[in-house]
Amino acid sequence: MERNYHYCVERNRELIPPDTDMFRVMDGVGDGIPGVFVDQMADRLLVSTRGCSIPADLESELRDTGMPVFHKKLEQNQKDAPVQIAGPLLPLQFTALEQGVRFKIDMSAGYSQGIFLDQRDHRRRVREKSAPGMRVLNTFAYTGAFSVYAALGGAQTTTLDLAQPCLDWARENFMLNGIEPSAQYFCKGDARRWLERFARQGRTFHGIILDPPTFSRDDRGKVFRVESHYGELVALARECLEPGGWMLCTSNCRKLGHEDFRRMVARAVPGFRLTHDPMPPDFSGEDYLKRLWVDWK
Incomplete structure (x- = not known):
């Protein structure tokens, strides 16, 4: 069954450890959207796609959040940086939190944005x-x-x-x-x-x-x-x-x-x-x- 972004955000409130603001929100086939993955990175969103485009209804949902939204095509050169497709322009380098531990994240970096x-x-x-x-x-x-x-x-x-x-x-x-x-x-x-x-x-x-x-x-x-x-x-x-x-x-x-x-x-x-x-x-x-x-x- 395809799930929407807001449903997945609410579900993950029960799954994610405290003091964590970077995690997977939507995970491809597990959420009924094969080839599409959405990650929360502090107050930014990263959408990764493999062999497909972002579904129109999902893209609309993500734009409505008001957060910066970035898109990365996984089938292309893995060193290509994500491209911002929506939201305000904020610094590309920022700090995110995982289980109380702080990490530098860089949305302009190719391959990965600093953490797996x-x-x-x-x-x-x-x-x-x-x-x-x-x-x-x-x-x-x-x-x-x-x-x-x-x-x-x-x-x-x-x-x-x-x-x-x-x-x-x-x-x-x-x-x-x-x-x-x-x-x-x-x-x-x-x-x-x-x-x-x-x-x-x-x-x-x-x-x-x-x-x-x-x-x-x-x-x-x-x-x-x-x-x-x-x-x-x-x-x-x-x-x-x-x-x-x-x-x-x-x-x-x-x-x-x-x-x-x-x-x-x-x-x-x-x-x-x-x-x-x-x-x-x-x-x-x-x-x-x-x-x-x-x-x-």
Whole structure:
């Protein structure tokens, strides 16, 4: 059954954690509008479409909210920034709140606007699993959201990404939450080579987050594809894990099924306990995100 925007907003008041103003409002097929997704980003709305246009009645509803509305076509270049289609012109960079944690959002950024909303529950669990004296490694960190949660839990974090602008953005997110970036570590470069280096150095972590892009190419031209190489990545990370530690293994690769993903991870960490958890309740459509908690038995 197709649901309208206002119905979904009211429904989500019961689903979304307190102190959170960014979340999925409408989730494609889960709300009867395949290929159309609406995200609340503080006092802005982001509509993403895949293989279709925004339904006229939905666009009219969104315009009537009076909020800035942005549109992103997912079938185009994923690095294209959303285009504003309605509402007042407000600063494109602003701060949004998730479970009491502040993040810089940028509506002019391509690919993503600074955070992946479908990982919200995982971020909360990373904070719960972190504690003073622990070391947490966040690979493919993007803007460091997992790192911020781990640091708020008391852990010392290492934030690793290939792009310097992402690391700079992560530092801003730390400062937004009263965390001094100089007390944390930041590493620029290819995650696989850093994991190899950490293993040689005997540098270990109590928690490791592995959330790589579906496809990437490092500065030496080496290709990484999740459906082919994720198990190798997990095996590298295993060499850097403290006894009794944990890993979060996730991927949004649609070419890789849940069972194939589980088998790939299980082969890389034999004897470990693997736990699959649900998507956040506001993501009621396609169950695309592969996610496993890997715990040392």
